[in-house]
Amino acid sequence: MKIYKYLHSCLVFEKEGFKLLCDPGSFTFAEGQVTTETFGDVDAVIITHIHADHLDLPNLKKIVALSGAPVYTNSEVGVALKKEGLAFELMEEGVYDIGPFKIEAIPVVHEPLLDSPIPQMTGLLIDGRILHPADSMEDKLTTYNNLDLLILVTMAPFANELRIAAFGDKVKPKQILPVHDGFAKHFFVKSRFANYKNHFAKSDINFIEVTEPGESIEL
Structure with a gap:
């Protein structure tokens, strides 16, 4: 499996020629480095929650x-999709087969927000080996063990580095792929990723420093 990161929390999971796009939000397209044509050949799309940095309706259409x-x-x-005339398949809880992927949908709670309602949010366990909690760091997620990869929020108005690192330490995956960094300058992202890498190395967790749009990793 290959995983491509396209700014902020936008990811493409590719397996056996099947491409699964997750959370193409507004930050992904904000500066023109990534366009909708980049995703013209995807086979399915997952949206974890309604926030604009995960759901950009005009570009999703x-x-x-x-x-x-x-x-x-x-x-x-x-x-929201219905209002725009977009069809969807309901995925809230349980196991779903999407192409060659087996996806367990997990209802999760978004981290607390300043003066904003908490959205309904769906976390993902992909093929039993990749945990994508979206914008959640719930304690229940730390019960998922022996993961090959944790997809981890690394910068957010709703969390600091101590909270983020503590969650990663509890999950203790083999590797971490950072997301939710699309509002920071490139130099700052690189410096924070280096900090996380040093921290997680103490627990033998490989923090993958992915900083360029479309850069990929392979599992």
């Missing part, structure tokens, strides 16, 4: 028009 990919998401996002 373009991606679906280009690719014909079905969209999998929860009820709250589904309401």
